[in-house]
Amino acid sequence: MRAPTLPARDRSGVWPRVQPVVALAAVAAVIAVPLYIVVITSAKSQAEALDPDLSWPTSWHWAENYGAVWDQGRIPAALWGSLLIMVPTVVGVLLLGSMASWVLARRASRWVTPLYALGISGIVLPPAVVTVVLLLRQLGLAGTTVGMIGVYMGMYMSTVIFFVTGFIRTIPHELEEAARMDGARPVTVFFRIILPLLGPTLSTATILICLYVWNDVFYAFFVVGGRMDTLPLNLYQVASAGLYLENWHLIFAYVVLMSLPLLVVFIVGQRRIISGVTSGAVK
Incomplete structure (x- = not known):
């Protein structure tokens, strides 16, 4: 007597297609967004950086900000x-x-x-x-x-x-x-x-x-x-x-x-x- 077999899993549902999107969204929310805010804010002026957000700076201050931190923050x-x-x-x-x-x-x-x-x-x-x-x-x-x-x-x-x-x-x-x-x-x-x-x-x-x-x-x-x-x-x-x-x-x-x-x-x-x-x- 053959043992009853379990029905094959239905892989045509919505979840297999949505799962990668959900995973990427979770990674973006937990890692990518905070990292983006840190990097972008580090290039803003003091006035624009008072309220860190996702907006791009109107002008980039990479050299000015990082130079000030290197000198005043005793980085070496x-x-x-x-x-x-x-x-x-x-x-x-x-x-x-x-x-x-x-x-x-x-x-x-x-x-x-x-x-x-x-x-x-x-x-x-x-x-x-x-x-x-x-x-x-x-x-x-x-x-x-x-x-x-x-x-x-x-x-x-x-x-x-x-x-x-x-x-x-x-x-x-x-x-x-x-x-x-x-x-x-x-x-x-x-x-x-x-x-x-x-x-x-x-x-x-x-x-x-x-x-x-x-x-x-x-x-x-x-x-x-x-x-x-x-x-x-x-x-x-x-x-x-x-x-x-x-x-x-x-x-x-x-x-x-x-x-x-x-x-x-x-x-x-x-x-x-x-x-x-x-x-x-x-x-």
Whole structure:
């Protein structure tokens, strides 16, 4: 007796044809329209930018606005401060997080599951700012670049462990066993076998951590505020001081300049980033 068959889905309805339009409209409303307003307003005069809208400027002020922001907003010093914090943070958290993920993915022990849960707990448990600041003061690292790097590494180590551990479990054990049979030590196995295979996953983790660190003003304000400039912290300070009061054209010009380095990073690594996001589903 043949089992009853389900009727084929009707693909001639309205929704399959409307769905792409709805998706594009949602993307435009959430991303394209705010981005358009930011870029266009950054080229307007002060009078036209008092009420940011979708209208084009009557005259373009690209050079004037961006030049004023570059000089008055202390962009070079803030850019150096952001890079001085972000680059060591990304390198350190990727390296240490990958090594920890390798151990968690390969060790067979009853302690692995609790340690993994502890390692990724930072994703859902935000750090207590007061406790972090007090600890840094006890260690003599409050207001220092090293202290800020340590805070970020502690915050985003969980992200790397979460991404990398699952990916390493898909790598065949035979690759490592063959290297050990040739006399390779664990450090050699990690750097020559495991780490090169983590490129797509680490690219995804890199862009996420860069995004978090580059745009952070909350933790930077409490740890290095007043002692060091970063781009978002500097924007907050000059806006609070009244330099950019009602000067939306300058604020948006600053936002555009602040976003350019991350945009370049994403464009350069977009293929590897997309590959890292989809690698878990393919393997």
